Amino acid sequence: MRLESLNCPNCHAPLTFSADQTVCICLYCNSTIRLNQTTGQQATQTEATAVNEIASTDMAHIKELLLAGDTEAAIEQYQQISGGSQSEAQAAITTLSNQLSFGTFRQQQLTKGGMLFFVVCLVGLILALSAGFAGVVHPLIVLLIAAFALLNIALFGKGFITSLHYIRAAKGVATVQFFTQIGSSQTGRRSFHVFRVILSIQPEEGRPFQTDMLLPVRDKNITRLHEGSRFEVKFARG
Numbered sequence: 001m002r003l004e005s006l007n008c009p010n011c012h013a014p015l016t017f018s019a020d021q022t023v024c025i026c027l028y029c030n031s032t033i034r035l036n037q038t039t040g041q042q043a044t045q046t047e048a049t050a051v052n053e054i055a056s057t058d059m060a061h062i063k064e065l066l067l068a069g070d071t072e073a074a075i076e077q078y079q080q081i082s083g084g085s086q087s088e089a090q091a092a093i094t095t096l097s098n099q100l101s102f103g104t105f106r107q108q109q110l111t112k113g114g115m116l117f118f119v120v121c122l123v124g125l126i127l128a129l130s131a132g133f134a135g136v137v138h139p140l141i142v143l144l145i146a147a148f149a150l151l152n153i154a155l156f157g158k159g160f161i162t163s164l165h166y167i168r169a170a171k172g173v174a175t176v177q178f179f180t181q182i183g184s185s186q187t188g189r190r191s192f193h194v195f196r197v198i199l200s201i202q203p204e205e206g207r208p209f210q211t212d213m214l215l216p217v218r219d220k221n222i223t224r225l226h227e228g229s230r231f232e233v234k235f236a237r238g
Contacts, residue, residue, distance in 0.1 A: 008031060009033070125153070
């Protein structure tokens, strides 16, 4: 949890760190950042100093280890690269792991076509079960329809609920400020590259604000993602 606003001295992206951390990793430029506490006249402040930059291949391997759930190996590799203590490496990798979480990936909003498909699956499930109980349709056909519908309801249920929540949400334009690739995901025949992005949101009404999110990008659209990319978004106020 970041207790104060602090930016990377190299790329100027916002840093994420906990109160007791002395070292953190900038997810966006792969820099190891030393965090020093300084006591001023009014309050204690944290200063960030860049120590070194992790090679892209090493950072990619650390990400792969974390996504595979091998946190201990990621800590060990980072400690070897950074030359720091085991406790510093553990704190830095723990924070990095939280940033790489795919926990919100399936909660992305569905497109209009996706919402329609979800409703069709839901209605199809109800009709198939009703027809099965009435003896109008062969039980095997009912089973196949129900299995297909339930599979898709399970896959897209959270996204459908999120989409309903955002139907009347505020609109704005998002501008990409920083981005980094987290990994890749396969959905059926479609391949997605998953990025964590920091966005500046300009609402239709009100002042701009900054937020970060996981953004799945298809192969054909990957060249459109760069600093300064703009796209329309919906967001919940407050």
